[in-house]
Amino acid sequence: MTTTRRRVEQQESAPAALPLEASKRLLKDYYAGKRLESPVGGFLELLALRPGPDGSAIAWFECSASSLRYELVIPKATRTEKKKIKDQLARGLDPDCPRHGPGYRLTRAGRDLVCSLCGISYGKG
Numbered sequence: 001m002t003t004t005r006r007r008v009e010q011q012e013s014a015p016a017a018l019p020l021e022a023s024k025r026l027l028k029d030y031y032a033g034k035r036l037e038s039p040v041g042g043f044l045e046l047l048a049l050r051p052g053p054d055g056s057a058i059a060w061f062e063c064s065a066s067s068l069r070y071e072l073v074i075p076k077a078t079r080t081e082k083k084k085i086k087d088q089l090a091r092g093l094d095p096d097c098p099r100h101g102p103g104y105r106l107t108r109a110g111r112d113l114v115c116s117l118c119g120i121s122y123g124k125g
């Protein structure tokens with residue numbers, strides 16, 4: 001296959017942002033609510049969380065030192081995560097975010113069960 005996948009659905013109103021590599025470590029720190037270090041020094045301050053393509057979410061950051069904008073793609077819910085939520089619903093529980101952990105309740109947005117910190121829908125309620 002020679003087709004290159006290009007992301008063309010950047011929001012027009014949004015300022016240009018540099019992509020951050022969604023490494024396991026970075027995502028882990030993000031879910032843990034840790035301050036993320038900016039690639040150019042300083043810290044990344046979360047500006048906004050927007051729905052991304054295919055059920056993912058995009059977190060926008062501003063670097064405290066350089067004022068550069070960065071974006072991090074937060075991966076969509078996995079099958080395992082969705083199943084976990086389904087199981088909890090079936091047992092009559094209010095599901096927590098599978099990434100943020102206990103105490104971080106998912107909230108309903110329409111029929112979706114969404115974590116407001118991930119911006120990800122983990123199931124239908």
Ligand SMILES: [Zn+2]
Nearest residue numbers: 097100115118
């Ligand atoms: Zn979450």
